[in-house]
Amino acid sequence: MSNHKPVIGITMGDAAGVGPEIILKSLSYEEMYQISNPLVIGDRKILERAKAFVGSELNIETITVDQLDQVSYQQGTVHVLDLDLLPADLPVGQVSAEAGHAAFKYLETAITLAKDNKIQAICTAPLNKEALHKGGHKYPGHTEILADLTGTQDFSMMLSAPNLKVIHVTTHVGLIDAVKMIHPERVYHVIKLAHDTLQKAGIQQPKIAVCGINPHAGENGLFGYGEEEEKVIPGVEKAQSEGINVVGPLPADTLFFRTVRGDFDIVVAMYHDQGHGPVKVLGLDAGVNITVGLPIIRTSVDHGTAFDIAGKGIADEKSLMEALRQAAELAPK
Structure with missing residues (x-):
């Protein structure tokens, strides 16, 4: 593993949305590996399916928590911590309790890894609040989950755009x-x-x-x-x-x-x-959501799950790439 770059845990978000697609698109760029060591936290089979949606030829490699220190992060291979929570035929573009629950578990796992200093920052793909609630997790969104699971009382959402x-x-x-x-x-x-x-x-x-x-x-x-x-x-x-x-x-x-x-x-x-x-007037692809006041760094895309275009391979990855840049910049060195 390259030690001078932070390991960024990228949570897959709601797997029925565009999260898996924009993750693969973002990790096709060399720049993302120049500034960070990106680790996807999600379901491998969903990422494999998303390869077909976006026409990706990236290799996907499953790793375990115990292997984190031995990973060599290089463009061309996407490393995923596979929680194996979802069926391969999960309906695309639809609200589901199982996808909502999985999105919560991805984030919970990332928070644990960050607390244990296994990763240096978290970058989140979008989740769906209705699916999250159907999955049994009554939070308004990512920010409140992060605050609750880190015991943070004093926090706020910061949006960053050009x-x-x-x-x-x-x-x-x-x-x-x-x-x-x-x-x-x-x-x-x-x-x-x-x-x-x-x-x-x-x-x-x-x-x-x-x-x-x-x-x-x-x-x-x-x-x-x-x-x-x-x-x-x-x-x-x-x-x-x-x-x-x-x-x-x-x-x-x-x-x-x-x-x-x-x-x-x-x-x-x-x-x-x-x-x-x-912020949205300046462009949906330009904004980044940063939770401040937490003991860990967390950035996010500033758009939703886009169920209407999920599975079509047309979702724009720019916001996720910017979120990864901000995570790498803010992460403890």
Whole structure:
């Protein structure tokens, strides 16, 4: 095994979706092996089937946990930790409890390997929330599973796209619940996570901007019921008192433009669509989802399982490749 490159555990996600296809497509590029040692955690038979979908000639080799230290990672051979959970004829593009359960087990296995320092980072292909729930795992998504299985209380989702990074105070909850969940301490913690994450990435004094909750950030009480004053401003002021370079709350309708222009390094969004919308406008193939605050590095594609095109070999691998790049860059050396 090459020691200077991190081993990245790539979880296969929902096997009925495009995950197996984009994994094979990504691992056909030499660059992925120049920056990392990629290890797929999933089902070998599903990967073998996906070879036909994408026209791949890659060799697929099964390894065990005990063999991890002896693997020689080279382009042309995809190494898979085969959990052997699914039938070879699993229906493509359909929600199923067994695929949802398998997606959970892939991630659970990756987390255990990361905790044991067998792998240095996790990169996740997409799972399907409905299938996950049908499989008996009542989580909103990857992020919450990772937090639960690592015992992490203070975490957030960060989206990274060209010229724009966004971190979220709330994510997978309804809008009314999101507003209820926003409070000064949470706002402060997310600002601190953004600051610490960007510092580790080499930005000495990150410039952070915080969105308001209401249109025009409330415009001094004109919109809303004083949510900015009650829920956001005290958290911003606490961060400022610690020397963090943060401003806000600012109107979200202009803030993302200003950030892409270069005024800020990262935006703190209050709720899911406020942060996700601008990133998705920049391109579904460009965004990467990074969970910050965990004891392990985790990156992900910023798209879903795409059941409508699964099995057709046309899914775009660019987001997964970018997620692998980010995982390799952030992984402990």
